[in-house]
Amino acid sequence: MPGHKGVGRLGIEQLDITEIKGADYLYDASGIIGQSEAQMTQLYSTAKTCFSAEGSSQCIKTMLGIIRLSTDKPTPTVLAPRNVHKAFIDACILLGFEIVWLYPDTPSPSICCCDITPEQIRTALENDNEIDCCYVTSPDYIGNIADIKTISEICSQAGVPLLVDNAHGAYLKFLDEDAHPITLGADMCCDSAHKTLPCVTGGALLHISKKAPEGFVEKAKTVMSMFGSTSPSYLILQSLDLCGDMISSGEFGKLLSQTVSRLDGCKQRLTSLGWKLCGSEKLKLSVRAADCGYDGNQLADILRSSGIEPEYSDSGYTVLMAGVGNTPQDFERLVGAFEKIPVRPPLERELLPLCKAGRAVSVRQAAFGRYKTVSVDSALGKVCALTVTACQPSVPVAVSGEVISEQIIKILKRYSIFEINVLY
Numbered sequence: 001m002p003g004h005k006g007v008g009r010l011g012i013e014q015l016d017i018t019e020i021k022g023a024d025y026l027y028d029a030s031g032i033i034g035q036s037e038a039q040m041t042q043l044y045s046t047a048k049t050c051f052s053a054e055g056s057s058q059c060i061k062t063m064l065g066i067i068r069l070s071t072d073k074p075t076p077t078v079l080a081p082r083n084v085h086k087a088f089i090d091a092c093i094l095l096g097f098e099i100v101w102l103y104p105d106t107p108s109p110s111i112c113c114c115d116i117t118p119e120q121i122r123t124a125l126e127n128d129n130e131i132d133c134c135y136v137t138s139p140d141y142i143g144n145i146a147d148i149k150t151i152s153e154i155c156s157q158a159g160v161p162l163l164v165d166n167a168h169g170a171y172l173k174f175l176d177e178d179a180h181p182i183t184l185g186a187d188m189c190c191d192s193a194h195k196t197l198p199c200v201t202g203g204a205l206l207h208i209s210k211k212a213p214e215g216f217v218e219k220a221k222t223v224m225s226m227f228g229s230t231s232p233s234y235l236i237l238q239s240l241d242l243c244g245d246m247i248s249s250g251e252f253g254k255l256l257s258q259t260v261s262r263l264d265g266c267k268q269r270l271t272s273l274g275w276k277l278c279g280s281e282k283l284k285l286s287v288r289a290a291d292c293g294y295d296g297n298q299l300a301d302i303l304r305s306s307g308i309e310p311e312y313s314d315s316g317y318t319v320l321m322a323g324v325g326n327t328p329q330d331f332e333r334l335v336g337a338f339e340k341i342p343v344r345p346p347l348e349r350e351l352l353p354l355c356k357a358g359r360a361v362s363v364r365q366a367a368f369g370r371y372k373t374v375s376v377d378s379a380l381g382k383v384c385a386l387t388v389t390a391c392q393p394s395v396p397v398a399v400s401g402e403v404i405s406e407q408i409i410k411i412l413k414r415y416s417i418f419e420i421n422v423l424y
């Protein structure tokens with residue numbers, strides 16, 4: 001193995017090896033993969049950084065698996081703002097977690113955002129001493145960043161580990177001012193290296209902080225292997241290894257700083273043209289399309305016609321992501337494309353924020369229950385069986401076990417989801 005024997009039409013087959021002698025083994029890494037992980041551990045100043053060839057999705061399940069293994073409770077409880085990625089729900093289903101959701105005090109403009117204050121987290125932890133960990137998604141898909149420092153202090157005082165879905169923020173460590181969740185006090189976090197480092201798709205990092213509770217590091221590989229293939233891609237592992245070298249040499253930091261300042265320049269020019277932007281994330285350009293007179297999906301199509309592929313769009317937003325692979329010409333082209341699009345008066349549109357949903361049964365019970373598929377119009381009052389997410393942003397609109405409300409139906413339709421699986 002592999003069957004291609006190092007030759008093939010893709011052109012990368014020669015690099016695509018498997019666990020041959022000397023190539024090390026990801027889930028018991030003591031050779032070259034171990035050395036490479038040790039380099040990343042040092043670069044992120046963690047107790048342990050593990051490679052994943054299966055994205056942050058695998059790391060998210062691992063983080064919750066570590067919590068599950070660290071408690072005697074058969075159904076531990078996790079506190080989380082509702083704008084989680086689907087992988088979190090899958091982890092809760094598989095590991096039997098109960099979820100206590102947090103919702104923003106003021107309606108969020110999109111299901112991607114959930115503007116929770118640290119005080120809300122403090123109150124939730126004070127009111128419920130069954131909570132075993134707190135889980136926060138930051139940055140979110142629109143580029144908003146949570147106050148991880150304050151949240152981590154609150155979690156530490158409560159003796160509850162803080163887990164961060166930092167899928168969009170692997171680069172935060174290497175900004176002029178280090179803004180990585182581990183630096184700011186998280187116990188564990190996942191980074192999709194493939195989203196913001198020069199890494200191929202699938203490469204991700206699971207970080208365990210030096211301040212994390214005893215035993216987390218030791219459990220990491222065992223749990224990770226439960227959620228991964230026994231044949232992790234060595235192409236992805238090599239890519240992660242080379243990212244480590246590039247960061248180590250200082251080249252990545254230099255390119256990142258150039259990219260951030262070029263994107264800042266773009267943001268200023270777009271703002272002066274009248275475009276309304278949002279989010280504070282340094283590698284995202286998030287346009288409040290509806291406030292500029294466009295459905296976000298329509299604006300995305302206009303940009304596509306200029307050869308620019310947005311990362312994400314919905315009715316309200318068009319989001320672009322820059323990376324160190326972008327050239328100065330790319331940014332010029334971007335501004336040029338926006339210059340040709342007139343900013344118009346805001347669109348009238350109904351905000352469809354994440355809404356509190358009633359819970360009928362646990363996520364696990366609902367996900368494994370007997371279900372039927374119905375049109376969303378006839379789902380009112382029924383119980384969601386399988387969590388429903390739009391392909392992007394993969395933030396659940398209806399979570400397994402929730403009672404389908406009118407608001408959920410409206411959001412499903414806005415994301416062009418017309419059928420849903422409900423419990424019998």
Ligand SMILES: Cc1ncc(COP(=O)(O)O)c(C=O)c1O
Nearest residue numbers: 054055056057085165167192204
């Ligand atoms: C917020 C968030 N978390 C987790 C993930 C999963 O990451 P990966 O694709 O690396 O598995 C994504 C993917 O888009 C994401 O946006």
